[in-house]
Amino acid sequence: MTTEAALPSGPARSGARGGGRTVSAVLFGGRTGPVLVIVAAILALWYAACLPMNAGLPSMPTEGDLATRYQAAWALERPVLPSPHQILMELRVSTCGRLPSDQPFWSAFFSCEIRWTPRNLLFHAWTTLSSTLVGFLMGGLLGIVLAVLIVHMKTLEKSLMPWIIASQTVPILAVAPIVIVVLGSLGITGLLPKSIISAYLCFFPVTIGMVKGLTSPHPIDLDLMRTYDASVWATFWKLRWPAALPFLFASLKVAIAISLVGAIVGELPTGAQAGLGARLLTGSYYGQTVQIWAALIAAAALAALAVAAVGLAERITVAALGGRR
Amino acid sequence: MVEAARAKTVPAPAGDGATGIAADRAKAAAPVVTARGLSLTFQTNDGPVYALKDVDLDIAAGEFVSLIGPSGCGKTTLLRVIADLEQATAGTIRVNGLDPDAARRQRQYGYVFQAPGLFPWRTVEKNVMLPLEIFGLPAAERRARAAKNLELVNLKGFEKKYPWQLSGGMQQRASIARALSFDPALLLMDEPFGALDEIVRDKLNGQLLALWAATGKTVVFVTHSIPEAVFLSTKIVVMSPRPGRIIDVIDCDFPRDRTLDIRETPEFLAVAHRVREGLRAGHSYDD
Structure with missing residues (x-):
């Protein structure tokens, strides 16, 4: 410079x-x-x-x-x-x-012509983003499925909830190397281990938000469905799910941001070759503070874009569901 | 099973009001609701609460029966027992000759709650079609029934509006259209106009009466307004609290096409007086 x-x-x-x-x-x-x-x-x-x-x-x-x-x-x-x-x-x-x-x-x-070199931050950002998105998908689905099970089975709420909360009290920095090493010994490397760490972090807000959302219908609404002798399935799709959507999007915004954190943390213990986490790591090895900050800014921009994308999906959904909730 | 239930509960769209009333008169003696020695005790942390005690009640087809009483007298609980939303702890109750659970499964009644309970993510039309979707009616049939019932409650032209775009009275009318959409013979209404102002309430009472005359439904109507009960009903059931029990049943045979003007007549005032006396007696018993 x-x-x-x-x-x-x-x-x-x-x-x-x-x-x-x-x-x-x-x-x-x-x-x-x-x-x-x-x-x-x-x-x-x-x-x-x-x-x-x-x-x-x-x-x-x-x-x-x-x-x-x-x-x-x-x-x-x-x-x-x-x-x-x-x-x-x-x-x-x-x-x-x-x-x-x-x-x-x-x-x-x-007059910038992008060069796809191993130093290119866009390349690293894409590496991190891809495992972020895969982890977000897995974690989001897991979070929703857990919430649906918890809402429909009383015993699961008692048996699962403590474990779900306990899972988040373990520092991710301690869990990440274990996941990477265990999966690595099974021959699974690359994107998937990082995504699993992302999913581990981001299922939690989705579960908590969706349990709240799926139980948000007023007792009158549930009584109404009962007078129709509506099945659990019908009550879910016609009442619980649409009522839970605002909660879902609120928790998805949190989830995608921490999914990115999970992907970056997952890139640290591999001594990673690629990803924003790897750039942070090599930057700190060699005392390249400018490189660390650049990776940091890229990560922040990525998080902002990801959260904005979820926000856009939310606006489209809300508009399709009557515009005002 | 769904097919069987639908065949029983969703008959082909009824004809005009006249034939409805004729059919209703033909089976005038048939009891729609029969309760004998009905009691319901809630077990709470503060000990048992006697919501209903030894309630005997007969409601014939085509009647408009009001349950009136102060808050906490069990009138809503009684309605909920009829609807199988609560279960009695003693005594027997039959709804159309069935126990309430079977009657509910066969969708024999429409229930209108205190709050409109419209789903905010559905348009008015889609809200009215909700039970029809759950019963599995074809889309064209759903739309036809929604149109018919929205017209019946004077909400034609509001099909595509969302609930928040409607006034409270209009929302409650939409909820009535929803309860009528599958043409149940019995309509259970739990203080449907309780949250509305007096002027809107008067207007809706008039419309409800016209609706009742046109459709020949049996209506069980919970209220704590004496004028409302006397104006609407063919029979007024006066209840008192703790334990919830029936202290008077008053027949109220004003003509079906009554208007709000009858509220000034001596006959009306006499019935209202008797209701008030009953309510007062219930209270003094409590003191």
Whole structure:
């Protein structure tokens, strides 16, 4: 990483916003403006924190005025706290390679041709996402099935519930290596062990949410089904399941986020070759803080996208079921 | 089995109101509900609660019977025993000559609850079609019956609305249409208008009376409003609490096509007075 990287910092941003009343009306009429203000505030704090956080490093100059010291703090090779633009650059370089030096900076920055190398964060993100999704599917299904069984069989609630809760009190960092090693000795490697760790984490909120959702119908609704002599099957599909859907989506949002955590944790003990977890691990091996942060940002973006996808599915379902619940 | 039940409980759509009433008069003597020495005791942590005690009751076909009494007098419990939503702990009860469980399995009654109980994810039409779906009627038949019954409760044009888009009175009318959709001969109504304001309630009472006259159903109606009970009923059953028991049965033979105006007549006031006396007697017994 070179020191010439431009600083797309606070001042440039606020300058862009001074474009008159109509622009501010557009920005602050909706959510965009407030979000931008928070982002700008976080960035400003972040840049300001870089100097005190990195001041103790041997590569930092001990003399010079504040501007020089800050410039040094924002461009360290292995900082304690990397500056945001260093992370941005790392994301760019990891996906499309180094910037060609014969072009102006910004056009070079955005003329990005994705290169599928083992260093590419998109490649790692996809690896993690695929096991996240498989684990989410397995965990979601398991969670729903458990909830259905618990709601329909009183004895299961008493016998299963304590175990379900106990399962989540075991630290996943302790369970993950066991799962990986045991499955590895059975010849199962790659995506599946990671997905199982994801499923282990994400079935729990689905079970809890769906038990609540499936028992949410009012006693009057259940009495009504009884007066129709409705079967358990009919009561389930016509009453319990639709009543539980809002609860299902609320828990699925939690589930997909922790499913991603599970996949990343599952990538750590393998000494993994691929995945965001692997990037975090190699970054910490070699003290590459910028790489760690870049993987972190990628994971956060992935989680946000996944949760947004569930939210979209929820909106479509709610619209199909009458629009207001 | 479903087939057999459907054949019994969902006859071909009945003809117009006139033939309904004629059929009803023909079997006027047939008892729809018979209870003898009916008692129900709930076992609670604070000891037994006597919800019903030694209740004897006969309801003939085509009658409109109101169960009236203060809160906690067991009138809703009695209705729920008829509907097999509660089971009596002593005594006998027959619904159309069957025990309540068998009558429920044959879908011999429609039940209207205190709250409309419409499913918010279904349109009004789909709510009315809910029992028909469960009984396995074909889609065309379901739609025809929903249309007919929504018209009967003056909700034509609201088929595609969702429950939250309707007022409370309209929601309760939709729930009545749902109870009528499979054409049960017996309609059990548990304070269906209790949550509505007086003006809406008066209007719905008038509509319910017209509906009863048109369909010839037997209605058992729980209420704690004296004017409502006297206005609607052919028979008023006055109940008192702890233990829930019947203290008076009042025949109330106003013409079927009565209007709200009869509430000003001396006859109406005399019946209302007797109901009030009965309720008062029940209370003094309790003190």
